[in-house]
Amino acid sequence: MRRKVIFGNKLLPYLLLAPQLIVTAIFFFWPAAEAIRYSFLRQDAFGISVMFVGLENFQDLFADERYLQVVWNTIWFSFWVTVLSMGVALLLAVLADRHIRGRDTYRTLLIWPYAIAPAIAAVLYIFLFHPSLGLLGRALNGFGVPWDYRLNGDQAMLVVILAAAWKQVSYNFLFFLAGLQSIPKSVLEAAAIDGASPSRRFWTVIFPLLSPTTFFLLVINITSAVFDTFGIIDALTGGGPGNATQTMIYRAYVDGRVNLDLGSSAAQSVVLMIAVMALTLVQFRFIERRVHY
Amino acid sequence: MATLNIQGVTKAFGPTHVLHGINLDVADGEMIVIVGASGCGKSTLLRIVAGLETASTGNVVIAGRNVTALEPAERDVAMVFQNYALYPHMSVFDNMAYGLKIRGLPKDQIAKRVQEAANLLGIGALLERRPRQLSGGQRQRVAMGRAIVREPKLFLFDEPLSNLDAKLRVQMRAEIRRLQKRLGVTSLFVTHDQVEAMTLGDRLVVMHAGHAAQIATPMEIWARPADTYVASFIGSPAMNLFPATLEEGGHAARLDTNGLVLPFHDGPRPGPAGRKLTIGVRPEHLTPGQGGLELQVELVEPLGGESVIHARLEDGTEVTAKLPGSSYSDGRLDVIIPLHTLHVFDGETGKRLEAGG
Numbered sequence: 001m002r003r004k005v006i007f008g009n010k011l012l013p014y015l016l017l018a019p020q021l022i023v024t025a026i027f028f029f030w031p032a033a034e035a036i037r038y039s040f041l042r043q044d045a046f047g048i049s050v051m052f053v054g055l056e057n058f059q060d061l062f063a064d065e066r067y068l069q070v071v072w073n074t075i076w077f078s079f080w081v082t083v084l085s086m087g088v089a090l091l092l093a094v095l096a097d098r099h100i101r102g103r104d105t106y107r108t109l110l111i112w113p114y115a116i117a118p119a120i121a122a123v124l125y126i127f128l129f130h131p132s133l134g135l136l137g138r139a140l141n142g143f144g145v146p147w148d149y150r151l152n153g154d155q156a157m158l159v160v161i162l163a164a165a166w167k168q169v170s171y172n173f174l175f176f177l178a179g180l181q182s183i184p185k186s187v188l189e190a191a192a193i194d195g196a197s198p199s200r201r202f203w204t205v206i207f208p209l210l211s212p213t214t215f216f217l218l219v220i221n222i223t224s225a226v227f228d229t230f231g232i233i234d235a236l237t238g239g240g241p242g243n244a245t246q247t248m249i250y251r252a253y254v255d256g257r258v259n260l261d262l263g264s265s266a267a268q269s270v271v272l273m274i275a276v277m278a279l280t281l282v283q284f285r286f287i288e289r290r291v292h293y
Numbered sequence: 294m295a296t297l298n299i300q301g302v303t304k305a306f307g308p309t310h311v312l313h314g315i316n317l318d319v320a321d322g323e324m325i326v327i328v329g330a331s332g333c334g335k336s337t338l339l340r341i342v343a344g345l346e347t348a349s350t351g352n353v354v355i356a357g358r359n360v361t362a363l364e365p366a367e368r369d370v371a372m373v374f375q376n377y378a379l380y381p382h383m384s385v386f387d388n389m390a391y392g393l394k395i396r397g398l399p400k401d402q403i404a405k406r407v408q409e410a411a412n413l414l415g416i417g418a419l420l421e422r423r424p425r426q427l428s429g430g431q432r433q434r435v436a437m438g439r440a441i442v443r444e445p446k447l448f449l450f451d452e453p454l455s456n457l458d459a460k461l462r463v464q465m466r467a468e469i470r471r472l473q474k475r476l477g478v479t480s481l482f483v484t485h486d487q488v489e490a491m492t493l494g495d496r497l498v499v500m501h502a503g504h505a506a507q508i509a510t511p512m513e514i515w516a517r518p519a520d521t522y523v524a525s526f527i528g529s530p531a532m533n534l535f536p537a538t539l540e541e542g543g544h545a546a547r548l549d550t551n552g553l554v555l556p557f558h559d560g561p562r563p564g565p566a567g568r569k570l571t572i573g574v575r576p577e578h579l580t581p582g583q584g585g586l587e588l589q590v591e592l593v594e595p596l597g598g599e600s601v602i603h604a605r606l607e608d609g610t611e612v613t614a615k616l617p618g619s620s621y622s623d624g625r626l627d628v629i630i631p632l633h634t635l636h637v638f639d640g641e642t643g644k645r646l647e648a649g650g
Binding site: 184186189205 | 343344366372374375376380381392395443
């Protein structure tokens with residue numbers, strides 16, 4: 001049931017909404033509008049002369065093979081971070097949902113990584129994978145595997161994917177565990193009596209019943225992998241070697257803040273804005289059809 | 294269809310003993326109702342038969358095969374849960390077909406069996422619906438249907454009616470009994486409701502604190518309860534129990550409350566004079582008349598053709614009487630205890646004392 005609130009004063013509802021609207025306007029609409037404006041302009045590095053160039057910034061961007069490489073990096077990176085973090089989280093949640101000794105300790109420990117700052121997580125991964133300092137890095141080299149993520153682009157991508165996924169696992173784990181615990185035990189017992197093996201129970205009962213959680217996490221994970229992994233990449237590889245681990249966000253930052261090419265950086269921001277809108281739209285179209293039961 | 298034998302089953306959760314050695318032999322096609330207050334171990338016993346819990350010691354034998362060590366899937370039983378436990382993401386058809394699909398039955402046979410079961414239960418028109426679109430009674434029927442289509446050796450019911458409203462409960466109760474008789478499937482039915490137990494079961498198991506206090510037909514349990522617990526648990530309102538002592542060489546009991554001497558009509562009870570007894574009288578057996586108990590009526594509950602009267606003796610002992618008619622009022626009321634309705638129990642152990650023993 002929806003209750004309707006009737007305000008006597010026409011102004012009052014706007015007044016009550018004002019704080020949120022002002023925050024959104026100042027911190028979102030205004031900068032977004034600025035980004036759109038800048039994306040049609042070209043400035044010299046010192047900001048002395050400004051020139052209207054139409055869509056030239058966008059044309060340059062998509063003519064740049066390195067930018068297309070960055071787009072591909074972003075897709076590849078986000079795909080694997082999402083798959084890995086959700087897959088591992090689901091596995092851990094299923095294990096933690098059982099009656100095992102020390103279950104509460106296990107759960108608490110699994111939640112810790114989420115509380116770690118991206119830069120610290122990056123340092124942890126440096127201590128693991130650095131070819132001469134890192135535990136695993138040294139072991140790999142010791143076994144004769146030429147390992148140096150600072151020189152090898154594929155290895156660098158692997159390390160940032162692992163670090164970003166690792167950080168996201170805790171969050172996903174929490175939601176999956178809550179999702180699992182909300183499945184009535186008797187439903188699983190009914191399936192067991194119906195003759196379903198544990199793996200069949202998982203795929204025909206548990207997994208479908210988890211789908212609202214899974215979908216929610218999919219949206220959150222893709223969004224965070226695409227738009228919210230700047231810190232970990234910056235601290236681990238700085239986008240390198242070459243631009244092997246540069247994502248769209250990272251490139252926008254480098255072009256704007258380091259190379260002082262504000263026009264191109266703004267155009268990239270606009271591309272990202274369109275991307276996030278498209279992503280959200282697709283995802284919510286999908287949810288309407290698929291995940292209800 | 295099969296027999297079921299429960300042999301010396303015990304269950305302990307850590308230091309807590311829930312079941313203390315249950316023995317039960319169920320004949321083919323028999324409906325056994327396990328009844329008891331909450332926490333008596335009745336659900337645990339059912340779950341051990343289903344394979345959802347493992348027995349600490351003892352065996353479960355279904356159709357002559359020892360299934361104690363087997364998984365629920367290998368026991369060929371079907372269970373109806375208190376909260377129905379339907380698969381919320383599947384249609385009614387898929388809910389009922391799930392077990393058959395797992396067994397790899399051909400599609401046309403699955404459809405046929407589901408359709409038959411659905412028609413039998415009057416849910417043939419609901420097969421495309423999801424559980425959340427159904428009422429409580431319909432869900433209950435789907436849960437029954439899911440059990441029926443499997444054609445299992447054993448039906449297990451875990452308080453399946455307790456989530457329904459009173460009227461529907463009575464209706465479903467009759468329906469379950471009719472269905473069980475028609476299909477002839479051996480069944481175990483767990484409930485805390487003694488009316489459900491009396492009406493449904495071929496035999497009852499009255500459970501008390503992890504023991505089977507009595508296993509017998511409903512009428513046998515009502516007429517000759519094995520101990521004071523069964524006596525007060527089965528029958529509504531509950532049986533009146535009075536402390537008494539053995540007198541006259543075992544031929545009579547003297548009520549401690551008012552000294553009334555009640556001779557045994559069927560023969561003497563063993564034991565020395567002064568042995569502690571508990572005398573039981575069902576409320577419906579008390580009849581108005583002089584020379585018995587002098588009651589001080591506190592509350593009259595008219596039920597139409599009869600009335601339940603809550604009263605006290607002079608010393609404060611509570612007495613319940615169920616008398617015909619409705620013309621009762623607060624104040625004094627004399628009732629007599631017909632001697633052939635007496636139940637005699639040991640005052641210390643609470644066990645029934647038979648005549649001539």
